[in-house]
Amino acid sequence: MSSSSSPLPVRVAVPRVRFAPSPTGYLHVGGARTALFNWLFARHYGGTLILRIEDTDLERSTAEMVEGILQGMRWLGLDWDEGPYHQTQRMEMYRETAARLVASGHAYYCFCTKEELERRRAAAAAEGRPPRYEGVCRSISREEGASRRAAGESAAVRFAVPQSGSTSFEDAVFGRVEFANTELEDFVLLRSDGGPTYHLSVVTDDVEMRITHVIRGADHISNTPKQVLLYQGLGAALPVFAHVPLILGPDKTRLSKRHGATSVIAYREEGIVPQAFRNFLALLGWTPPEGSGEIFSDHELIRLFGLEGISRSDAVFDRAKLDWFNTEYIRAYPAEKLLPLIREEWRKAGFEPEHTDRDWLLSTINLLKPRARSLKDFATSFRAFFTDTFQPDPAAVEKFLSDEGIRQMLMELGERYAASEDSFTEAETEKLLRDFAAEKEMKAGALINGARVVLTGQGVAPSLFAVMVALGKERTIARLKATQELAGRAMTPEV
RNA sequence: GGCGCUAUCGUCUAGGGGUUAGGACGGAAGAUUCUCAAUCUUCAAACCCGGGUUCGAUUCCCGGUAGCGCUACCA
DSSP states (O other): OOOOOSOOOOOOOOOEEEEOOOTTSOOBHHHHHHHHHHHHHHHHTTOEEEEEEOOOOTTTOOHHHHHHHHHHHHHHTOOOSEEEEEGGGOHHHHHHHHHHHHHTTSEEEEOOOHHHHHHHHHHHHHTTOOOOOOOGGGGSOHHHHHHHHHTTOOOEEEEOOOSSSEEEEEETTTEEEEEEGGGSOOOEEEOTTSOBOHHHHHHHHHHHTTOOEEEEEGGGGGGHHHHHHHHHHHTOOOOEEEEEOOEEOTTSSBOOGGGSOOBHHHHHHTTOOHHHHHHHHHTSSBOOSSOOOSOOOHHHHHHHOOGGGBOSSOEEOOHHHHHHHHHHHHHHSOHHHHHHHHHHHHHHHTOOOSOOOHHHHHHHHHHHGGGOSSGGGGGTTTHHHHOSOOOOOHHHHHHHSOOHHHHHHHHHHHHHHHHOOSOOOHHHHHHHHHHHHHHTTOOHHHHHHHHHHHHHSSSSOSOHHHHHHHHOHHHHHHHHHTHHHHHHHHHSOOO
16 A cells, blocks of 8 residues: 555554443433544544443443444444453453553552541541542552462552653643542552453553543542553553543433433434434534534434534523424425335324325325424324324314304305315315305405314314315214214323 | 533624624514425624733733542543
């Protein structure tokens, strides 16, 4: 590749990033956004996204959660180029790293028991001292440590943090961040059971996987100096760190189960279109350059994304705005694209459309989609368009059909449509209704509103005559004739 | 408590030493009259506080306050 005599373009290293969730829960909103930013970054620069499962916490990690995370990523359309790697399958590597660090004097064996540590912490707290590990085993010589280990004594491995000076790094989002080394305790690298802690496994993997940019939640800022020390101890080059502000609930506390849906998959269940969710998430904590509009296609998002646009302050998850994005996406989607998503809603609601003609389905979806807020609407408030088994909204019946005279008129109107030879178009159906209203000396509006409820079960729906045409002559007539029955049904909830 | 980070409408944010401080969501009002969850129009709504620096600070600096994060042999 280097034999060309023409000048080589500036060589920009291809970025390698990773999304490294811990399978102790489903893919939550914050994790999804971290995944999304990594994905956008990788795609923007033509880099590589690695998926790494951080399952070293054997107690809390489950295979089910791994599957849940993958499912969430697939739903969001986030694909990865390498992995998923599982840290539990790389344990030997972590032990080797720890051994290297002990050999080079950057780490040491700690024989303190859990009980001792707890006792000392409690004592420190009682005396108002910081509850930090004081380095009691640090003075044990390497030889003594090794022989006690050889004798079968169990020990953890701790990193020997410099006792003076400071550790800093340049964060792509927050700028320079510096910590005094005295604030950092001699953290554990390897537990006495031989398993790695987070810091060891992360740095070992990030070095080994040649990660160039670590894009993760801002809750890791305080962990970063320890990891920087590890890179240095290992003689490895630092990646670029980019910490992303956290996502908060409406009460400005960290997003959690208390705030409702925390798993990304829950939004699928609520009828959110994945692209809408992605668009919404992308704009939480990131602003595109020269902000123009907020609806961005995948391509635009990828093209515009950069670390520079990430903000430093936490963002509140605004459900109302998500719903707005969803509305916009449903409206913009062609019916063909909506149909499979809507079929899924029908399936979940437990019914099949009675009218299966594809063209009819598509045109009906086009009629309805401008007023949909969720995919669920197609199986709930729009249900009467697709099946004859629907439950009318009692409030709508109360509002527009409580008058007995109106109900009688609607049934008579049904007879008129049945007797009419006119083509069943919007114009003709409207003419017939208005003539009928004039003849009966009543307001067309009252008839129209009543008919809407009879035909759709709802007080809110598209223009009545468009509804009639969508339903077709037969169903329109049948439902009008059954006005009385429908009104009665509204009063007696389904059993 | 210690350490770190952050601070513009209710929310997401733009901006930046002199601006009518801009946009979007949400909210309010009006129009439409065939409903509104549609559409159109209009409106209200913000620079956390106190000191500096400066002719002039919302913007720069310091302090305070508040919020969040970390403070485990969790990740």
